[in-house]
Amino acid sequence: MTNLIFENKWLKVYKDGAFIGVEVLESGAVVFAKEDVETGCWNILSHRNKTGYGFITTKSYRGNLHRYFYLKHNDIELPRDVVIRHKCDNRFCICLDHLETGSNKENIMDRDSRGRTAKGVTANKSKLTEKNILEIRINKTDSHSKLGGVYEVSPEMISNIRHGKFWTHVHADVIWTPEFSSQFKTAALEKVGKKSGENSGCSKLTNELVKAIRINKIDSHTQLGKTLGLNDRTIKLVRYGETWKECHADLIWTQEEIAEFVTGKHRGWTLK
Ligand SMILES: [Zn+2]
Secondary structure, three states, X not given: OEEEEEEOOOEEEEEEOOEEEEEEOOOOEEEEEEXXXXXXXXEEOOOEOOOOOEEEEOOOOEEEHHHHHHHHHHOOXXXXXXXXXXXXXXXXXXXXXXXEEEOOHHHHHHHHHHHHHHHOOHHXXXXXXXXXXXXXXXXXXXXXXXXXXXXXXOXXXXXXXXXXXXXXXXXXXXXXXXXXXXXXXXXXXXXXXXXXXXXXXXXXXHHHHHHHHHHOOOOOHHHHHHHHOOOHHHHHHHHOOOOOOOOOHHHOOOHHHHHHHHHOHHHOOOOO
C-alpha cells in the first residue's frame, strides 16, 4: 500500500513497503530508493551518477541529490561551504533522517574563533556549534525560552541568534526576517492568550506586552499593532480591558481615557 509520508511545496515522499518514491515537484522527476530494514537507509535506485551518488538537475539546483533533499525537506538554502553529510556513512542513502549539516572539524573551530573575535562574542564563551545555530533558526515553533532550556543558554541568546545579532557569519540565509518575527510573536501571544486569558495566568512575555500596550496612549491601535506585530483588534481589546483583565488591571483604560483617545483630545485634536 502506498502511503504519503512527507509533503511540502518541494517534495512528496511516498512509501510502499520497502520502496520509496520521492516526487521532485520542481521538475516532476520521481526518484526511487529502497529501504534497508536493518539500517533504515534509503538506498538510491535511480538518478545515480558514476560515483554512486544521486544527482539531480532542476530549475534551481544542479548537484548531489542528498543535498537537494536536505535543503528542500527543511525548505532552506545553505552556503556552498556547508556540506550535507550522511550520519549513516552510506553515500547511497537519501533518508531524510540520516542527513545533517557539517563541515570538517577544523573548519568549524576555525570559523568559530574567527566569528567570535570578529563579532566580539569572546566573553560569551558559547558552547554552540554551527549545527546548533542552524537548528535554532530553522525551528520556528518553540519559544525562545524553551530552546534556551534545551541548549542551556538564555532566551535572549536564542532570540539574538534567531534574529542574526550573533553568529551572523554562519547560516545567514536562515536568520529570521522581521516579518516572520512579528508572526511568531503574534502566534505566541495568541497561544498564551487562549490558554490563560480566562485563568489569570500571566506569562512574562504577555504580561510585559500588555503593560506596554496599555501604557502607550499616543499611538493608534493600528500603529502600535504594526510596531508589535499584532493586529489592531488585539491592541484595542487589551487597552479596553476586554481581554487580559487580570494582568495590569490598574492600567486598563478608563472611560474618560477611551473618550479622549477616540476624540483625539490627548493629542490636541478636535473632531469636526
Ligand atoms: Zn542512511
